[in-house]
Amino acid sequence: MHTSLFPTQSPITRADRQALLGQGAFAIWLYGLSGSGKTTIAYHLEQQLFHEKILVYCLDGDNIRNGLCRDLSFTQADRTENLRRVAEVVKLFLDAGILCIASFITPKESDRAMIKEILGSGNVIDVYLQCSLNTCAQRDVKQLYKMAQNNRILNFTGVSSLFEPPEQPSLVIDTEHESIEDCVNAVYRHCFHKG
Amino acid sequence: MHTSLFPTQSPITRADRQALLGQGAFAIWLYGLSGSGKTTIAYHLEQQLFHEKILVYCLDGDNIRNGLCRDLSFTQADRTENLRRVAEVVKLFLDAGILCIASFITPKESDRAMIKEILGSGNVIDVYLQCSLNTCAQRDVKQLYKMAQNNRILNFTGVSSLFEPPEQPSLVIDTEHESIEDCVNAVYRHCFHKG
Numbered sequence: 110m111h112t113s114l115f116p117t118q119s120p121i122t123r124a125d126r127q128a129l130l131g132q133g134a135f136a137i138w139l140y141g142l143s144g145s146g147k148t149t150i151a152y153h154l155e156q157q158l159f160h161e162k163i164l165v166y167c168l169d170g171d172n173i174r175n176g177l178c179r180d181l182s183f184t185q186a187d188r189t190e191n192l193r194r195v196a197e198v199v200k201l202f203l204d205a206g207i208l209c210i211a212s213f214i215t216p217k218e219s220d221r222a223m224i225k226e227i228l229g230s231g232n233v234i235d236v237y238l239q240c241s242l243n244t245c246a247q248r249d250v251k252q253l254y255k256m257a258q259n260n261r262i263l264n265f266t267g268v269s270s271l272f273e274p275p276e277q278p279s280l281v282i283d284t285e286h287e288s289i290e291d292c293v294n295a296v297y298r299h300c301f302h303k304g
Numbered sequence: 305m306h307t308s309l310f311p312t313q314s315p316i317t318r319a320d321r322q323a324l325l326g327q328g329a330f331a332i333w334l335y336g337l338s339g340s341g342k343t344t345i346a347y348h349l350e351q352q353l354f355h356e357k358i359l360v361y362c363l364d365g366d367n368i369r370n371g372l373c374r375d376l377s378f379t380q381a382d383r384t385e386n387l388r389r390v391a392e393v394v395k396l397f398l399d400a401g402i403l404c405i406a407s408f409i410t411p412k413e414s415d416r417a418m419i420k421e422i423l424g425s426g427n428v429i430d431v432y433l434q435c436s437l438n439t440c441a442q443r444d445v446k447q448l449y450k451m452a453q454n455n456r457i458l459n460f461t462g463v464s465s466l467f468e469p470p471e472q473p474s475l476v477i478d479t480e481h482e483s484i485e486d487c488v489n490a491v492y493r494h495c496f497h498k499g
Contacts, residue, residue, distance in 0.1 A: 119347055119362055121354045129357060152314055159316045162324060164359075166400040167314050176422075177392040180385075190375075197372040198393055205361040207400060227371075 126206030132163050134203045136228060137300055140215035140275075141238035142267050143253055144245030146284040146292065147212035150238065153293045155210055166202060168195055169212040183264040185217075192220045196227040203232055216272040234300050237278040238292075240285040242267045321401030327358050329398045331423060332495055335410035335470075336433035337462050338448055339440030341479040341487065342407035345433065348488045350405055361397060363390055364407040378459040380412075387415045391422040398427055411467040429495050432473040433487075435480040437462045 127134055137154070139147045151167050158165045173195055174181075181187040192215060199209045215221055225233060245267065246254040257265035264270045275281075280299045282292050322329055332349070334342045346362050353360045368390055369376075376382040387410060394404045410416055420428060440462065441449040452460035459465045470476075475494045477487050 118366070120351050121360075125354065126359065126361075129354070129359060156315050159320065159324070164321065164324060164401070165316075166321075166396070168396070171313070172396060172399070176395060177389055194372055194389070198396065200371060201361070201363070201367060201393065202397075202400070204367070205397070205402060206359070207402070 123204050123206060126204075130164055130206050132206070132208065134206045134208055134232075135300075136199045136203060136209045136211060136233040137296065138215070138221075138224060138233050138235045139210065139212045139238055139296075140221070140235065141284070142240060142242060142245045142272055143214060143265075144248040144250055145238040145240040146289070147214075147238055149289060150282070150284070150292050150296060151210045151212040153289060154296055157293065157297060158208065163208055164206070165208040165210060167210045167212065168199065168202075173198075183262075183270075185264070185270075188264075189217070189220055189223070192224060193227070196224045199233075200228055203228070214266050214272070216266045216270065218273050218276065221275065234279050235275070236280045236282060236296055236299075237275050238282050238284045239274075240283075244285050318399050318401060321399075325359055325401050327401070327403065329401045329403055329427075330495075331394045331398060331404045331406060331428040332491065333410070333416075333419060333428055333430045334405065334407045334433055334491075335416070335430065336479070337435060337437060337440045337467055338409060338460075339443045339445055340433040340435040341484070342409075342433055344484060345477070345479070345487055345491060346405045346407040348484060349491055352488065352492060353403065358403055359401070360403040360405060362405045362407065363394065363397075368393075378457075378465075380459070380465075383459075384412070384415055384418070387419060388422070391419045394428075395423055398423070409461050409467070411461045411465065413468050413471065416470065429474050430470070431475045431477060431491055431494075432470050433477050433479045435478075439480050 139151055141147060148169055155165050155167050177194055178191045181191050192213060195211060195213060199211055202209045221235060249255055253262060256262045257268040266272050282295055284292055334346055336342060343364055350360050350362050372389055373386045376386050387408060390406060390408060394406055397404045416430060444450055448457060451457045452463040461467050477490055479487055
């Protein structure tokens with residue numbers, strides 16, 4: 110081993126990996142209340158992109174809260190730390206040339222600003238999934254609103270914790286009135302400048 | 305939006321992504337003292353694999369300690385937490401179909417066991433880079449041993465913190481006496497069953 114050959118950074122760059130994959134890497138950050146359709150839209154979009162042979166990966170509570178962030182609670186500080194870690198992981202994925210879809214409630218403007226700061230604003234498209242609290246609570250897909258209303262979940266956004274509507278979202282999708290297909294298409298067109 | 309269409313997991317699997325990329329995804333975990341050649345071997349191996357059109361990504365202190373784990377110190381507990389998070393990130397990369405090379409000192413047997421527990425032992429090949437403390441300290445590529453000996457770095461492995469040699473490593477590479485090229489080739493052959 111010759112110490113003079115010690116490399117200071119990887120010889121393979123993000124641009125190299127994007128060229129190998131034939132795609133650009135950026136993040137689509139879907140946010141909104143629980144029940145606003147984040148996961149549904151993420152998975153539909155992922156499927157559509159994958160069928161176009163785009164390497165795309167979804168990050169959401171399911172694969173983050175049970176793994177990387179299993180040590181975190183849902184206090185405000187821990188939610189911010191959760192989002193910070195996710196943004197740092199997304200940054201690594203983008204460096205690896207992979208397109209990411211992140212689906213997190215992301216209730217605070219300051220956290221959204223932190224995410225853009227970590228990723229660089231040119232690397233992330235933030236998409237607000239707009240849906241009234243009433244409709245989300247009526248859907249209650251995971252029965253979480255019911256549990257929150259019975260105080261069986263603390264710090265639940267919309268019930269016992271605040272959601273701050275975004276002031277300048279890149280894109281707003283009305284998931285209360287539009288069909289899943291229309292929502293997915295609107296995100297797709299916005300992010301890929303098609304149609 | 306129809307709640308009945310709510311998906312419970314991504315429709316795209318690791319197998320789908322591996323098929324798209326035409327590669328298997330697993331982790332190569334290089335560990336050993338500072339100066340044992342982890343980063344050097346990682347980058348050389350990455351370059352070789354990338355030239356074979358394998359999508360591979362390196363995780364090391366440089367892209368982890370300044371990002372995902374910037375909140376952590378070098379106490380024993382924080383070093384374990386650092387490795388836990390890295391293993392969880394590697395797990396996500398493997399799920400995305402990407403081959404990972406992780407380069408971390410990983411000084412404790414219990415941490416190596418934790419990493420295998422998180423990833424599943426079939427998903428990770430651990431490679432011990434064997435090199436005497438004297439030689440590593442003489443190389444002192446980053447001038448870290450010098451700083452540690454002057455107490456300007458605390459908890460430095462080999463000086464003020466213990467390194468436990470592995471009891472059952474998958475592969476041992478003698479980076480003290482072998483050339484970089486031979487070391488890289490040995491890891492390559494072992495991991496890809498070639499040559």
